[in-house]
Amino acid sequence: MNTEPPAWENEPLIIPDGNCPHENFQAFVGVPRIMDRDYPNAKPKHFKAEIIIKCVQCGGNFMFKGLPRVISCDEVGTGASGCQASLPIIPWDGTLAGKITVKMP
């Protein structure tokens, strides 16, 4: 990978204040382009959406539920803290993705 991480990616994690109502959030989304080779005209081989969510009121980080602790160009996952989601993406090809399963509590 030859992309520089965005500045917010290296910010220290903050445990949310237990008394905060957590009413407003800020989302940080980065899309690293992962090159096949390290030369100037190389095209990206992989793309990922990397997401961090923080409460604006207390500054606390939120964890992603239901994602495995995996770092991969082909699988969804989070890092060790669970506070940064990594979602592999590709340019849309104009087709529909297929059957949708809805799961609600």
Ligand SMILES: [Zn+2]
């Ligand atoms: Zn909060």
